[in-house]
Amino acid sequence: MSAVTDTPGPDADHPVLGLDDVVHQRVRLGILTIAHEARRVEFGYLRTQLDLTAGNLSKHLSVLEAAGLIDVEKGYEGRRARTWITLTPAGTTALAEEINRLKLLIARVETTG
């Protein structure tokens, strides 16, 4: 067992440590990005843009909904069932933080590399 010091190591504030596993995933990051840009996005649009199967997209949406990052609203337009996804304030914050951390990571790699 090594001695514990109060002084943080050089990587203690490394941006990778703050990455949220829920958001730091390509498909979920894509969902959050589209929902942010679109204000409100329909299930079918996400499926097409992200090139996912309905089942796969549903799984990712469930993860994001359980984390409180998106709201899912189901309804009908005429006879057609439609599912709309909106970003929650927590989702907006999480997306902004993720993008910020990605930029920090890139900057860090560029300065140390």
Add this chain to the structure above:
Amino acid sequence: MTTDAVPADGDPRRLLADVRALAHRVRVDQRMTWAALLVLGVMTLLAIPFDWFGMRVDCGPDGGCTFARRGMLYYWPPAMVLAYGTITVCYLRAARARGLGARVLPYAITGAVTTLVFPAAWLAVHLYFQSHPYPDGPLPYWYFVLDRLVMPWGMVGVALLVLAWLERNRALALFTVGYLVLVLLVLPMNFGFGPPHFGIRAGMAVPQLIAGIVLLLGAFGFARAGRRR
């Protein structure tokens, strides 16, 4: 984008590039630039008969004439409300049909605000010159540019700049800058082309016709570019 889960140590550059590409794609899918330009172009052309027949022209025995463009004042405020309302509905419907929300509200608000600028500026100038004499010498050039800016054609350009910013649409921004140069610096939108080639009414109609055609050509160009995409 793929269905593969990406580990937490995925390439940040690639993730960020994907984010940017997706955001850009959504913005492009939300655009209905051609519809906005079409509505504004049609409104501009429809204004010509209102201006023509609503204009009061008084000519003195010395050949000098004064004119008051009352038709413009009655036509443009309701026309702009109708135009921005139509554009907003078009954007909302198109975005909804594509499975997206729309980001057109700030544009509609800008449109509504600019709708008030023209009658307010007209009223301010009217009230000012009721109690102040007209200057003897020629008015400075900036006055004409400012006068053209607060007129409906200038305000249409200002609202289009807001739309270009909302859509992050460089092509629309460039088009709008060109349009604004035309209506603020090139075409005599406020006092018309003068004699001997044009009478007062025709001299006022021609710049409006050019501005309307430019907007319609823009609508055609953006529609074509959108279809090609």
